[in-house]
Amino acid sequence: MDPMTITAAAIAALQLALKLRAIAQQSGEWTPEQEAKFRADTEAAFKAPHWQKD
Amino acid sequence: MKDIQFNLAVAGLLIGILNALGAAMKAVPWIANHYIPFLLGFAGGIAYPAIEGWTALNAAIGVACAWGSTGLHQWIQQGASVVRKDPNRASLVIWCLVPWFVFAAGCKTPTGDPVAVRAEQTIQTSFTTVDTFLAFEHGQKNLPGSVQEAADTLRTKYPPAHRAALDALAAYKRNRDAYSTDTLNRWLATLLELAAVAAQARTELN
Numbered sequence: 001m002d003p004m005t006i007t008a009a010a011i012a013a014l015q016l017a018l019k020l021r022a023i024a025q026q027s028g029e030w031t032p033e034q035e036a037k038f039r040a041d042t043e044a045a046f047k048a049p050h051w052q053k054d
Numbered sequence: 055m056k057d058i059q060f061n062l063a064v065a066g067l068l069i070g071i072l073n074a075l076g077a078a079m080k081a082v083p084w085i086a087n088h089y090i091p092f093l094l095g096f097a098g099g100i101a102y103p104a105i106e107g108w109t110a111l112n113a114a115i116g117v118a119c120a121w122g123s124t125g126l127h128q129w130i131q132q133g134a135s136v137v138r139k140d141p142n143r144a145s146l147v148i149w150c151l152v153p154w155f156v157f158a159a160g161c162k163t164p165t166g167d168p169v170a171v172r173a174e175q176t177i178q179t180s181f182t183t184v185d186t187f188l189a190f191e192h193g194q195k196n197l198p199g200s201v202q203e204a205a206d207t208l209r210t211k212y213p214p215a216h217r218a219a220l221d222a223l224a225a226y227k228r229n230r231d232a233y234s235t236d237t238l239n240r241w242l243a244t245l246l247e248l249a250a251v252a253a254q255a256r257t258e259l260n
Binding site: 030042045046 | 166167170171174175178179181182183185186187188189190191192193194206209210213216220224227256
């Protein structure tokens, strides 16, 4: 694989690690508003181009 | 399972001090390198309970801090060596950190219902893992066919499983009984399996 792809993979891995770290900091249950927002955000994400099959 | 509570500030400070102590031990000619982790473990097992109280759990936390410190040292040393030999392996070195971040999720004591909090974390973690992988895959050309195949499988299977897990979580919060816990756990297992597909495909890129 070319160096650009490797670099992009490394950056994506680091971004993922930071996001997982933020999730790990959660210690309380979602409020109904937080749950509704998470549902809405993920449903919006599912409509994004990277979730569509080519 | 009972959550382990520990003082993060003291643990962090101890890891830093033990790292320095390990480096100092390396400079002493009559201390063989392979004894250093044991000596540091002993030092950690004494130092942490000396600050936080003399219990077996605090001694174990101290030993874990010491070995965490040696692990961090090895990650830096070996990671630098791997990247020096082959810069293309940099992502592999960074991926080695991911289990640590995931492990950290188990160290934060939930203030609410642990089943619900862990379920919410699992749903978020698996979504983030899959979403990050798909965003990466979408932006790249010339990836191996197996990676593209894994991505397409996730595009089809993940959204319905995600919705079902959220519905199972809502049902659990209404009832909080054995049946709803079991249903929730089954959907969480499905999400973890799908996240593992993304993680497996990522390792093929290294």
